[in-house]
Amino acid sequence: MTAEGRLLNALRGATAPDRVLDRELDRVAFASDASMYHLVPRAVVLAKDEKEVAAVLAVARAERLPVTFRAAGTSLSGQGVTDGILVEVARHWKGATVEAEGARIRARPGMIGAHLNAILAPHGTRLGPDPSSLAACTLGGILANNSSGPCSGVEQSSYHTLESLKLLLVDGTAVDTAEGDDALRAKAPAIHAGLLALRASLMANEPLRRRVERKYRTKNTTGYGLNALLDFERSVDILAHLMVGSEGTLGFVSEAVLRTVPLLPRTSTAFLLFPSLQGACAGIVPFRSAGTQLVELLDEASLRSIARLPGLPAGLDRLPRGSAALLVQAQGATGDELAEREGAALDAARGLSPMGGAEFSRDARRQAQLLHARKGLYPAVGGQRAAGTSVLLEDVAFPVDRLAEGASDLQGLFRTHGYGDGIIFGHAKDGNLHFLVTQEVGSRPGVDRYARFLDDVVELVVGKHDGALKAEHGTGRNMAPFVEREWGADGIDLMRRIKTLFDPGGILNPGVILPASPRAHLDHLKTTPPVAYEVDRCVECGYCESVCPSRALTLTPRQRIVVQRERARRLEVGDGAGVAALDRGWAYAGLDTCATDGMCATACPVNIDTGSFVIRQRAERRGDLARGVAGFAASAFGLTTTLARLAVRAGALAGLDLPRPGERAPHPSAPGGSKAIYFPSCTSRMFKGDGDPFLKLAARAGMEILVPEGLEGMCCGLAFRSKGFPDAAMAIGGRTRRVLIELSEAHGIPVIADGSSCGLELDEHFPGLTFDSVIFAWKKLLPRLTIRRQVSDLAIHIPCSGHGSDVGPAMREIARAVAGRVFEPTSSGCCGFAGDRGITHPELTASATAPMAQEIRAAGCSRGVGSNLPCQVAMTRATGIEFRGILTVLEEVTR
Numbered sequence: 087m088t089a090e091g092r093l094l095n096a097l098r099g100a101t102a103p104d105r106v107l108d109r110e111l112d113r114v115a116f117a118s119d120a121s122m123y124h125l126v127p128r129a130v131v132l133a134k135d136e137k138e139v140a141a142v143l144a145v146a147r148a149e150r151l152p153v154t155f156r157a158a159g160t161s162l163s164g165q166g167v168t169d170g171i172l173v174e175v176a177r178h179w180k181g182a183t184v185e186a187e188g189a190r191i192r193a194r195p196g197m198i199g200a201h202l203n204a205i206l207a208p209h210g211t212r213l214g215p216d217p218s219s220l221a222a223c224t225l226g227g228i229l230a231n232n233s234s235g236p237c238s239g240v241e242q243s244s245y246h247t248l249e250s251l252k253l254l255l256v257d258g259t260a261v262d263t264a265e266g267d268d269a270l271r272a273k274a275p276a277i278h279a280g281l282l283a284l285r286a287s288l289m290a291n292e293p294l295r296r297r298v299e300r301k302y303r304t305k306n307t308t309g310y311g312l313n314a315l316l317d318f319e320r321s322v323d324i325l326a327h328l329m330v331g332s333e334g335t336l337g338f339v340s341e342a343v344l345r346t347v348p349l350l351p352r353t354s355t356a357f358l359l360f361p362s363l364q365g366a367c368a369g370i371v372p373f374r375s376a377g378t379q380l381v382e383l384l385d386e387a388s389l390r391s392i393a394r395l396p397g398l399p400a401g402l403d404r405l406p407r408g409s410a411a412l413l414v415q416a417q418g419a420t421g422d423e424l425a426e427r428e429g430a431a432l433d434a435a436r437g438l439s440p441m442g443g444a445e446f447s448r449d450a451r452r453q454a455q456l457l458h459a460r461k462g463l464y465p466a467v468g469g470q471r472a473a474g475t476s477v478l479l480e481d482v483a484f485p486v487d488r489l490a491e492g493a494s495d496l497q498g499l500f501r502t503h504g505y506g507d508g509i510i511f512g513h514a515k516d517g518n519l520h521f522l523v524t525q526e527v528g529s530r531p532g533v534d535r536y537a538r539f540l541d542d543v544v545e546l547v548v549g550k551h552d553g554a555l556k557a558e559h560g561t562g563r564n565m566a567p568f569v570e571r572e573w574g575a576d577g578i579d580l581m582r583r584i585k586t587l588f589d590p591g592g593i594l595n596p597g598v599i600l601p602a603s604p605r606a607h608l609d610h611l612k613t614t615p616p617v618a619y620e621v622d623r624c625v626e627c628g629y630c631e632s633v634c635p636s637r638a639l640t641l642t643p644r645q646r647i648v649v650q651r652e653r654a655r656r657l658e659v660g661d662g663a664g665v666a667a668l669d670r671g672w673a674y675a676g677l678d679t680c681a682t683d684g685m686c687a688t689a690c691p692v693n694i695d696t697g698s699f700v701i702r703q704r705a706e707r708r709g710d711l712a713r714g715v716a717g718f719a720a721s722a723f724g725l726t727t728t729l730a731r732l733a734v735r736a737g738a739l740a741g742l743d744l745p746r747p748g749e750r751a752p753h754p755s756a757p758g759g760s761k762a763i764y765f766p767s768c769t770s771r772m773f774k775g776d777g778d779p780f781l782k783l784a785a786r787a788g789m790e791i792l793v794p795e796g797l798e799g800m801c802c803g804l805a806f807r808s809k810g811f812p813d814a815a816m817a818i819g820g821r822t823r824r825v826l827i828e829l830s831e832a833h834g835i836p837v838i839a840d841g842s843s844c845g846l847e848l849d850e851h852f853p854g855l856t857f858d859s860v861i862f863a864w865k866k867l868l869p870r871l872t873i874r875r876q877v878s879d880l881a882i883h884i885p886c887s888g889h890g891s892d893v894g895p896a897m898r899e900i901a902r903a904v905a906g907r908v909f910e911p912t913s914s915g916c917c918g919f920a921g922d923r924g925i926t927h928p929e930l931t932a933s934a935t936a937p938m939a940q941e942i943r944a945a946g947c948s949r950g951v952g953s954n955l956p957c958q959v960a961m962t963r964a965t966g967i968e969f970r971g972i973l974t975v976l977e978e979v980t981r
């Protein structure tokens with residue numbers, strides 16, 4: 087047996103055969119995180135529990151192989167990739183309990199940060215660390231990177247809000263720091279004694295001790311958190327806090343308890359312009375004194391890149407050279423608290439005399455626009471970069487009083503090294519600046535230029551300003567060679583002793599934090615060969631992964647993109663065998679199991695809909711015969727729906743698990759004074775066996791509705807487009823739109839679609855044409871209806887097509903009106919049914935719905951509602967409780 091075979095056997099023995107991935111496709115899919123590095127693991131292990139992680143560590147120790155833990159893979163410094171064994175520790179590591187009425191939370195490391203905040207919100211608290219990536223990243227990653235964000239500052243970071251940890255040491259020893267110091271001494275005497283010795287060394291080294299004391303007053307994630315040796319006396323506390331920020335190089339975190347911070351939901355925001363960086367930075371101290379929670383700096387280049395976004399002052403692309411802006415937000419738990427902080431912030435702002443004055447806004451829409459503009463910086467540069475270039479995002483901190491000088495020095499380095507697109511922005515309150523440049527790293531000159539630039543950045547930040555090379559993103563591979571420059575010989579020596587104490591064999595994420603070589607930051611750089619419009623804009627941030635319904639079954643959107651990029655690289659160098667190896671399994675994993683629901687675009691900072699790329703690839707694979715059949719089905723759509731209904735009946739008779747066969751479309755009618763045109767989707771005409779509640783509700787509310795002629799032959803086209811038949815989709819969708827537009831214009835009334843996805847599809851080609859029937863029912867019908875009885879409880883499933891629209895609020899409002907208790911799972915997302923995928927690939931639906939189903943069952947719900955028929959079928963299958971249309975339930979309780 088080969089060495090590879092032996093390794094795989096050992097890993098399968100340590101876990102389970104189906105949870106060790108060794109196909110080329112899967113290994114490449116996990117080769118990227120959000121950083122600039124690309125390393126293909128030898129195997130990917132989907133570990134399920136502590137026993138399995140310990141067993142994998144044993145295999146790695148025996149084989150002397152690197153092990154890297156991987157959570158959401160949103161790290162920016164290369165700490166989430168490896169050419170050894172990659173252990174995925176997100177999907178099987180869910181679960182959280184609120185403790186002390188929300189003052190603490192106990193959670194497993196795979197929990198997404200935003201989901202934890204959703205669980206805490208009813209208690210009026212949230213996690214302290216608030217990285218911008220909170221909607222995607224996990225607790226494990228947050229702790230291991232010592233993440234923080236715009237509001238957390240140092241005080242509310244992971245390190246400062248940690249209560250206790252459960253962890254595994256490299257030899258498999260399980261430690262719970264909540265059990266205390268004696269328990270640690272008994273379980274891991276060498277670690278216990280070693281930590282005390284390390285602390286003694288630091289305390290005895292006066293210059294280093296003072297340096298540690300001073301440097302951690304601002305954010306710092308360069309190297310190990312030496313402050314743990316200073317801040318705590320007991321080994322057990324040092325251990326817990328050293329694990330924070332250790333980037334998977336000291337052990338595995340299997341559970342954590344964190345203290346929470348108050349949720350401050352009331353906010354007031356201002357966007358202040360200044361003629362210079364100095365002018366803007368002069369605001370930091372006054373705003374900090376005023377207790378302003380968010381103080382974000384944007385340099386002139388940043389402002390130019392977002393000048394056209396809505397909600398910003400005009401002329402941002404024509405500002406005087408050197409201008410800058412501060413985005414500030416006052417927050418409060420109550421109206422009074424906000425008023426006080428807003429007043430103090432306004433005083434501070436007026437004292438600074440910003441260009442154009444200081445105006446705070448409490449308007450939710452305006453505030454969202456301003457925050458969106460700040461968040462838009464990354465996509466603005468990343469998404470519009472030249473094809474083939476990579477985004478290089480850095481994260482440094484200057485002493486706050488040197489921030490303006492540091493920022494303008496960085497601008498000087500952009501000029502020196504020819505980075506004309508460089509932008510600087512960041513958390514000014516904490517002296518933390520991010521800067522972003524784009525660079526082609528596929529050639530020697532490109533890499534050399536980046537290397538020279540980075541060397542100068544290091545000298546500037548450390549040599550000139552004594553700042554931090556990494557403030558919140560972690561050291562990773564990218565700053566590892568420069569840790570010594572920042573911490574000096576004694577500092578790095580102490581860090582090496584820490585690593586040796588915990589991981590003498592050096593198997594835990596080697597090359598991360600401590601460098602593999604002095605130029606290791608220039609190895610394994612990710613190239614981005616052109617592939618397709620969607621793929622080329624991707625920055626591989628991973629934001630899209632947690633919302634993708636196929637994430638746990640086959641691939642995520644980012645992984646689809648990463649695989650296609652690697653394929654292009656192999657094509658470039660003529661590696662035919664490599665391409666063939668990658669293509670094996672792609673049709674199923676990449677194409678067939680994509681629900682083409684576009685959920686990825688809703689989470690993507692660059693608005694990439696990987697589903698569109700998939701649909702095009704599907705279309706390219708369709709033969710003439712298939713296209714001909716689709717064309718016929720679209721042209722004779724009435725016959726198609728009738729046949730589909732018959733097929734569903736036959737399937738039901740044969741005992742297949744199919745939705746109920748539908749009824750014919752409602753009879754056409756055009757009563758005078760009609761308030762809307764009703765367009766029931768073809769899915770509900772084929773499958774909806776329990777009648778059409780919308781027309782009954784409208785009649786009950788005394789509202790006349792026009793039902794068009796020829797409904798049986800109409801379809802929005804989505805069913806054809808998503809299957810890779812764009813011509814058939816255009817033909818039938820175009821025909822349907824024409825009929826609806828003519829009717830809408832003739833009567834001056836809107837079209838109401840009963841499926842959110844159909845409404846979206848129609849709207850995409852003719853914006854403003856359609857309204858969702860649930861939104862219409864919420865706004866126009868509910869106020870005219872009498873609720874005669876309530877159901878006890880309802881689990882609610884918002885369809886993917888309803889995200890980002892008013893469908894969600896409409897469903898919540900109607901559900902609250904008709905039920906005593908409403909439950910919405912925090913993992914709420916796309917069910918993956920996607921028209922017919924739930925029939926052709928039921929495993930996709932089962933996988934996508936599993937986390938939601940688990941939550942709904944745990945909440946003890948007895949019934950559920952949705953607003954799309956296929957989703958209701960999927961959720962019913964997954965939960966075992968019946969999911970019905972929300973309008974069906976509304977119709978029943980208003981009889």
Ligand SMILES: Cc1cc2nc3c(=O)[nH]c(=O)nc-3n(C[C@H](O)[C@H](O)[C@H](O)COP(=O)(O)OP(=O)(O)OC[C@H]3O[C@@H](n4cnc5c(N)ncnc54)[C@H](O)[C@@H]3O)c2cc1C
Pocket residue numbers: 119120154155156157158159160161162165166175195216217218219222223224225226227228229230231232233234235236332333334335337338339340464558559560595627628
């Ligand atoms: C667009 C964008 C914006 C970002 N903004 C911020 C920001 O504002 N602030 C900030 O701090 N960061 C930010 N980040 C960086 C990143 O999102 C955070 O550091 C995040 O906490 C990483 O979490 P993750 O789940 O993705 O972890 P991963 O990237 O998967 O892993 C991170 C590290 O943790 C280790 N690890 C994971 N789980 C465990 C475990 N259970 N036990 C031990 N080690 C483990 C891994 O080995 C790795 O070294 C941003 C990233 C992106 C792409």
Ligand code: SF4
Pocket residue numbers: 623624625626627628629630631643644647686689690691692693694696
């Ligand atoms: S598709 Fe968008 S969200 Fe997903 S990795 Fe790429 S840029 Fe990030």
Ligand code: SF4
Pocket residue numbers: 633634635636642643646679680681682683684685686687695696697698700
């Ligand atoms: S369209 Fe849906 S299933 Fe396909 S990659 Fe995007 S989120 Fe995943």
